[in-house]
Amino acid sequence: MIPGPELDSAAPGTAIGTTIDTVIQLTGVERTFPSDPPVHALRDVHLTVRRGEHLAIVGPSGSGKSTLLNTLGLLDRPTAGSYLLDGVETTGLGDLERTSLRGSRIGFVFQSFHLLPYRTVDENVMLAEAYRRPRPGRGRGGRLARAHQALEQVGLGHRVGFRPDRLSGGERQRVAIARALLSDPALLLCDEPTGNLDTENTLSVLELFDDLCGQGMTLVVITHDDAVSRRAGRRVRITDGHLAEEAK
Amino acid sequence: MSVVEREMETTARVERPWMDPRDLWTEALAGVLARPVRSALTTLGTVLGITTLVITIGVASTAGNQIVGRFDALTATSVTVTVPEPLPGAEDAGPLVPWSGTDAVARLAGVESVAALADSDATDSVLVRANDVTAPGDLSGQTLAVVAASAGLPAAVHGRMTAGRFYDAGDIARRDHVVVLGDQAAQILGIKRVEDAPAVFFRGQSYTVIGILGGIRREARLSTAVLVPPTTAADRIGLRNVTRVLVNTALGAAKQVARQAPIALAPGHQDSLAVVAPPDLSKARAGVQNDANSLFLVLGLVSLVVGAIGIANVTLVTVMERVGEIGLRRSLGASRRQVAGQFLLESTTIGLLGGVVGAALGIAVVVCVAVAKEWTPVLDLRLALGAPLAGALVGLLAGLYPSLRAARMEPVDALRAPS
Numbered sequence: 001m002i003p004g005p006e007l008d009s010a011a012p013g014t015a016i017g018t019t020i021d022t023v024i025q026l027t028g029v030e031r032t033f034p035s036d037p038p039v040h041a042l043r044d045v046h047l048t049v050r051r052g053e054h055l056a057i058v059g060p061s062g063s064g065k066s067t068l069l070n071t072l073g074l075l076d077r078p079t080a081g082s083y084l085l086d087g088v089e090t091t092g093l094g095d096l097e098r099t100s101l102r103g104s105r106i107g108f109v110f111q112s113f114h115l116l117p118y119r120t121v122d123e124n125v126m127l128a129e130a131y132r133r134p135r136p137g138r139g140r141g142g143r144l145a146r147a148h149q150a151l152e153q154v155g156l157g158h159r160v161g162f163r164p165d166r167l168s169g170g171e172r173q174r175v176a177i178a179r180a181l182l183s184d185p186a187l188l189l190c191d192e193p194t195g196n197l198d199t200e201n202t203l204s205v206l207e208l209f210d211d212l213c214g215q216g217m218t219l220v221v222i223t224h225d226d227a228v229s230r231r232a233g234r235r236v237r238i239t240d241g242h243l244a245e246e247a248k
Numbered sequence: 249m250s251v252v253e254r255e256m257e258t259t260a261r262v263e264r265p266w267m268d269p270r271d272l273w274t275e276a277l278a279g280v281l282a283r284p285v286r287s288a289l290t291t292l293g294t295v296l297g298i299t300t301l302v303i304t305i306g307v308a309s310t311a312g313n314q315i316v317g318r319f320d321a322l323t324a325t326s327v328t329v330t331v332p333e334p335l336p337g338a339e340d341a342g343p344l345v346p347w348s349g350t351d352a353v354a355r356l357a358g359v360e361s362v363a364a365l366a367d368s369d370a371t372d373s374v375l376v377r378a379n380d381v382t383a384p385g386d387l388s389g390q391t392l393a394v395v396a397a398s399a400g401l402p403a404a405v406h407g408r409m410t411a412g413r414f415y416d417a418g419d420i421a422r423r424d425h426v427v428v429l430g431d432q433a434a435q436i437l438g439i440k441r442v443e444d445a446p447a448v449f450f451r452g453q454s455y456t457v458i459g460i461l462g463g464i465r466r467e468a469r470l471s472t473a474v475l476v477p478p479t480t481a482a483d484r485i486g487l488r489n490v491t492r493v494l495v496n497t498a499l500g501a502a503k504q505v506a507r508q509a510p511i512a513l514a515p516g517h518q519d520s521l522a523v524v525a526p527p528d529l530s531k532a533r534a535g536v537q538n539d540a541n542s543l544f545l546v547l548g549l550v551s552l553v554v555g556a557i558g559i560a561n562v563t564l565v566t567v568m569e570r571v572g573e574i575g576l577r578r579s580l581g582a583s584r585r586q587v588a589g590q591f592l593l594e595s596t597t598i599g600l601l602g603g604v605v606g607a608a609l610g611i612a613v614v615v616c617v618a619v620a621k622e623w624t625p626v627l628d629l630r631l632a633l634g635a636p637l638a639g640a641l642v643g644l645l646a647g648l649y650p651s652l653r654a655a656r657m658e659p660v661d662a663l664r665a666p667s
Contacts, residue, residue, distance in 0.1 A: 070660050073579065075578075075579070075658075095583075095584070096264055096265060096583055097264070099265055099578065099581055100263050100265050100583075102578075102581055103265065103581010103582070106579075110663065114572060114576040114579075114663070116573060118281075118282035118283075119278060127577075128580055130268075130271045130275065130580070131267055131580055131581040131582045133263060134268075140270070140271075
């Protein structure tokens with residue numbers, strides 16, 4: 001069901017051909033930081049990610065990996081080019097709309113988990129729905145049940161009510177993944193998700209990724225770990241701001 | 249669903265960030281309770297300031313009420329007009345205040361009872377005996393004051409007849425030889441009942457005792473006096489001129505009656521009459537509250553400002569410690585305004601907490617002070633409710649800058665911080 005790998009190198013205007021299967025479409029994206037001399041973090045990046053794809057972005061540090069992640073996550077604005085997320089052209093949007101889009105379409109998974117230490121696991125997961133109008137059929141009242149369901153989905157049904165500091169690193173990351181899943185995102189954006197985990201925990205998280213992929217979730221994982229990127233259905237490498245498809 | 253339809257739908261679905269107020273409250277409360285000791289310490293400044301303010305205002309109003317309480321209702325409604333002696337040579341010009349002047353005063357608005365008195369140095373100590381028989385070795389009599397009074401006297405001195413009746417207009421018109429004794433005077437003279445028409449003797453004449461006036465609450469010296477109808481007094485003992493007029497007013501009317509009574513009594517000569525009126529109560533109360541404690545008020549306000557700085561400081565530290573959390577919330581779709589709102593609500597909650605604790609402490613101290621001094625604690629409801637609000641306001645103001653800092657953070661930078 002995963003479409004074949006494809007690096008979109010077509011000229012701008014391809015967006016018209018975007019199908020509902022396209023989650024991410026970057027066209028000619030540039031990001032330049034105004035310093036002396038200017039830093040070109042991203043140069044003419046073209047990338048298309050289809051629904052259900054599992055994509056790994058690899059590259060050495062300083063290659064523009066983080067900038068690409070920030071751009072994909074609507075945390076940063078490209079200097080030039082176009083970014084269609086789930087069919088919405090994002091480059092022209094204001095701060096509020098980008099924030100809202102980020103909250104509703106993207107589930108973030110961070111290297112350092114970013115769990116609130118003073119809240120229980122379920123409260124951390126429920127936070128994902130706090131900042132937007134409840135969708136029809138997903139009212140505030142059913143939030144706890146949905147959080148439990150998401151925790152079940154990542155295999156942590158038995159940790160309900162725990163505080164994050166009583167969990168192992170792998171469990172914490174799975175809580176963060178449950179939180180990202182709660183908002184039913186179009187895209188799971190993972191930034192070095194196993195960077196703080198030992199081999200065993202890394203394995204459990206990667207198995208979860210495989211499961212999610214099997215359920216049709218779109219995954220973009222930024223990593224420098226070969227073990228992680230090998231699991232992905234498709235791998236792109238970023239070097240000095242240039243994106244290049246890697247053969248498996 | 250066609251591609252176009254889906255595009256239209258997705259574009260329409262770019263909504264604005266929105267937060268249920270209950271969620272905002274939950275997040276803020278969790279933020280405050282996450283570091284309970286720190287939050288508790290942060291409230292201290294506000295607690296101190298609000299406590300000081302509540303104690304200052306509460307004790308001032310309690311003490312003020314106490315001072316005002318001393319001017320009880322009786323004093324507050326008593327007006328006394330003193331009539332000077334006629335000038336030498338002017339005796340023939342007629343009395344300055346006629347006995348009928350009481351009727352004019354009684355007609356004034358706010359007057360409840362009025363009576364005129366006449367006394368003089370000569371009649372202040374008169375030898376009064378209860379019988380005409382002089383037995384050797386027996387006491388020959390008692391020295392009592394003889395006072396002429398108009399018929400309205402019992403009401404004017406808030407007294408009541410313990411026996412018999414007071415003389416009335418008929419007795420006065422007939423110039424009857426009757427007297428009423430003050431209860432002390434009756435006791436001294438050994439007269440307990442008036443049914444058998446006892447007599448008293450003074451200045452060589454006899455008078456029938458028709459009543460005993462007791463329970464005198466105003467002009468208490470009258471309880472040891474012999475009261476004579478004005479006509480009789482004028483005829484027999486030379487007490488002609490009204491020397492004092494006792495007026496009782498409705499509560500609050502004393503000031504106005506004090507102004508009008510002299511004019512009613514002696515039109516054209518009102519300035520020669522001296523009026524004793526109760527002091528203005530509202531002024532007395534305000535005076536006490538004003539001078540009492542402006543110093544402590546300033547102290548309380550200073551504490552509040554210090555409390556505000558404390559809250560601002562700690563909230564700022566908290567914001568800096570929670571940069572990662574701010575980044576996370578932004579990544580979950582929180583707008584700048586929602587992030588600011590949460591920190592603002594946290595600092596406001598801390599301020600409100602300080603205000604509630606401070607108000608409670610302050611009220612407790614006011615009650616304790618009142619109990620210790622046997623006063624009635626006076627608590628302004630506005631103070632009890634306003635103090636926590638003032639605390640919340642302090643917290644709100646203190647949270648403005650830290651919240652602004654939190655809102656200004658870029659999510660990219662914030663997410664780099666450890667959470």
